[in-house]
Amino acid sequence: MLDVRKLIMLRAVAAEGSIAAAARELRYTRSAVSQQLSALESEAGAALVDRVGNRITLTPAGITLVEHTERILVELRAAEATLAGDDLEVSGLLRVGVPFGEGPRIMSKALTEVRRRFPRIEIRLVATTDSTGAGEVSRGMLDMAIISRFGVARGRHTEGLREWVLSHDPLRLCVPSSHPLADLELCSAADLVDEAWIMLPSSPLGQLTTTLCAMAGFEPQVAATVNDVGTAIGLVGIGWGITIAPEFTPADSKLRIARIPMSNLDTVRHSVLIVRDGEHLSPRIAAAIAAVRAVSAVRRAAPEPD
Structure with a gap:
């Protein structure tokens, strides 16, 4: 054998x-x-x-x-x-991978509920990325991960993984509320030729932004490059420039940001929860899955204000 x-x-x-x-x-x-x-x-x-x-x-x-x-x-x-599951007292380490600019808002309420119900569970939040999260779960480095996908909800099928799509949100142009474009109901890429941009060059979102500008006939003037969409939103809020981000990306409540629909931009961001197949039956992981999905369902029904 x-x-x-x-x-x-x-x-x-x-x-x-x-x-x-x-x-x-x-x-x-x-x-x-x-x-x-x-x-x-x-x-x-x-x-x-x-x-x-x-x-x-x-x-x-x-x-x-x-x-x-x-x-x-x-x-x-x-x-x-x-x-x-035969052990009535659920315990152990739960390693959760999140992209830190977006993940904690989705995860914190859910994992707080897991902690309330199962106080012997140790929860460890680990920084991950959209490109590495699934692989880290597959290799057993994480018990679960929440990542973003742009355009396609389901990734390439990976044997041994299970996925749940938690939410969908469209992409929006983000500008300071004092910006001349802030009151527009719809904006086109051609309106942004002379703008300063906050870019995420290594991410699918950054690549999509570059492509959108190229199709409009210009190369974006880069004011700053960052690795996290939450940081990009923060820089928009203090007036450094503009960016494109998913609509539900949180921002500091002190920042005044306008989020404007764009013509010819119908790409959607999907938030996806990933675990290893078989391990989804583990009591601690099953509890976390149920809590994350429940919180996401409430969030879809009534998105939290920035």
């Missing part, structure tokens, strides 16, 4: 692309991972990896085995969660 621990090593090598990277991820030595891979190939009776220099790719047999591994791990996690 194949050893699950060796299968996990093969899965890590497939995800990381090299034995050295997989060893770091699993906290093993490189030689230990290499030896276990060789042993797994002997047990399977087939070559599972192709070694080319320091890079490794999976053979067709290796790909098939990793696909089975994902399903095996889902069942094992579900079994562990079922056993944990």
Whole structure:
């Protein structure tokens, strides 16, 4: 019978692309991972990896085995969660990944309720990003994550993960309330040629903004670049420039910001909750999922004012 621990090593090598990277991820030595891979190939009776220099790719047999591994791990996690459900006192560490400019407002009320019901749960908030959150959950670095997707609610299917779409909000042009455009009911990109921009160049939102300006025939004049949409909104509020952000992105109540619909911009931001399949049955994770979804449902019905 194949050893699950060796299968996990093969899965890590497939995800990381090299034995050295997989060893770091699993906290093993490189030689230990290499030896276990060789042993797994002997047990399977087939070559599972192709070694080319320091890079490794999976053979067709290796790909098939990793696909089975994902399903095996889902069942094992579900079994562990079922056993944990027999314990009347829910406890343990809950690691929650959030993009810190947006996540805490969604998560804080939900996790406060989890803490009230299950005071022995330790909650750890961990900074993550839209591009890394799903991978961190898949590798077991986080128990759950909440991320944003622009345009498409569902990402590429990842074996071993479960997702719930929590909310949808359109993108808006954000300007100071004293700005000449603040009273417009609709704005076009062509109206923004001479404006100073707060940009998020490394994010899908920043890339979308750059594309929108290019389609209008100009390159945005950048006043500042930031990594977080909440920070961008804050800089708009103190008059540094304008930005494009999801409508429900919170802002400091002291800041006066106008959010204006834009023509030719119908992209929607989707907030998505991600957990590992099987672990969603764990009492602490199931409680958190239910609370986050309930808070998000209330928020959709009656969005909080800035």
